[in-house]
Amino acid sequence: MIAPDFRTLDGIPVFCEVSHALPVVDVDVILQRGSLLDPVGAEGLTRLTARLMRRGPAGVSAERFDERLDALGATLSVGIGHESLRIQGSVIRRNLGPFLAELAAILRTPGLRRKDFARLKRTTEAELIQLRDRDGALASRAFRAALFGRHRYGRPSSGTREGVASITLDTVRAHHARIVRAPHAVIGLAGDVTLEDAQVLVNDAFADLPAGAIRRPPAREPKMKSGRRVVLVDKPSRTQAQLVIGTLGMVVGSPDHHAMAVANTAFGGTFTSRLMHEVRSERGWSYGAYSRLGSDRQREAWSMATQPGAEQLVDCLRLQLGLYDDWRSRGLKRDEVRRAKRYLIKSFPFDIETASRRLERTLRTAIYALPDDWYARYPSRIRAVKRADANDAVRAHLSGDDLTIAIVATATAELRSALGSIDGVRAVRVVSFTEL
Secondary structure, three states: OOOOOEEOOOOOEEEEEEOOOOOEEEEEEEEOOOHHHOOOOOOOHHHHHHHHHOOOEOOOOHHHHHHHHHHHOEEEEEEEOOOOEEEEEEEEHHHHHHHHHHHHHHHHOEOOOHHHHHHHHHHHHHHHHHHHHOHHHHHHHHHHHHHHOOOHHHOOOOOOHHHHHHOOHHHHHHHHHHHOOHHHEEEEEEEOOOHHHHHHHHHHHHOOOOOOOOOOOOOOOOOOOOOEEEEEEEOOOOOEOEEEEEEEOEEOOOOOHHHHHHHHHHHHHOOOOHHHHHHHHOOOOOOOEEEEEOEEOOOOEEEEEEOOEHHHHHHHHHHHHHHHHHHHHHOOOHHHHHHHHHHHHHHHHHHOOOHHHHHHHHHHHHHOOOOOOOOOOHHHHHHHOOHHHHHHHHHHHOOOOOEEEEEEEOOOHHHHHHHHOOOOEEEEEEEEHHHO
8 A cells, every 4th residue: 555655643644746836735635434424315415514514614604714715825625425525625835834724624623504504405405406407417317326226336425305305404513523533534735845844734734633433334245136227217308318328347456457448448438439439420329429437445337328319219229239249249359459558558648747636646546555556557557458358357347238228318108118129128117307
């Protein structure tokens, strides 16, 4: 596991990526507890807690807190994922000390005010209702719920309307006390700061965070139902459909991750990939056609997404399933592998061109306990991937028979019948878009 540049007096690992190109410092505080900790029936709790923390520390109004950030020349945002809550910001170098103090204050003693809570809860509920107007987001949400079922990865980090409605301010306060603990924290700084200054400033700001880590949710391997199963999200008057097809993918840090990255890039990771060529270039059925390889502590999703017109939906689905089956059975061609490797190697310098991007890779290495050289040797590992390696990785990680197919479209009787007639489809389930 990669060693931090130093640890605070409370044991928090701190990583620094020094660059004096600009008088700015990016700060990243990661709490390694995310929406997986949302109780069943209170989905959205971690996100609501993070957003309420962003409203400022105790004794300072949200408006006044934003004014203080502006005066420091700073920005600050919060984000959450299944495994983490992140607070990220940037500040002019001369104000790094005061900025770290402000950031630590919203961790240690956030205001969590009743007025702010009521406003944010209404805003969040309104956002979830507005989600109904975003067909792509509906398809993604339906896909993950159907793919993962009762597994925690199937629950949306943004929450559900019912879950958010059930959350009280007392629930938020208790959740904050659970997740904001020194053993959960990792801190990163990138930019115009020396290691010596960082050590002094971070120790001053982040002293005395609560100790005692809480356990992660138990690691239960996600499992899919057998066969190819369709969830059809019925939305009236759709002239364009949203189509997501996928299966379980990889665990982060798998030995053949680089081979799988090459395979996915060749199949659907670029504008010149096989999927894009067949769906868009040859037939013009969708403006975009991409595949995505996810990885996390447990198996994440591999998926491909398109947006065909309603009239081309079934044909596009059949085409994509055929392309997928051919990819698994016959594999990639040598020139496809060569192009994918060249693309990944040539694009790598852009991934490390700034201090903040280099820091991101260091933090990911630390959080997921990846080998120290996981990113440093990325180009050479990609270069070493052979055609057989890529094809073997696809067969090892992606199921040929078990697929989840999520569609947002108008669920006519004709469409339901056509979907049910596709080879391998075991079930077609129709849900209203208002249920998501």
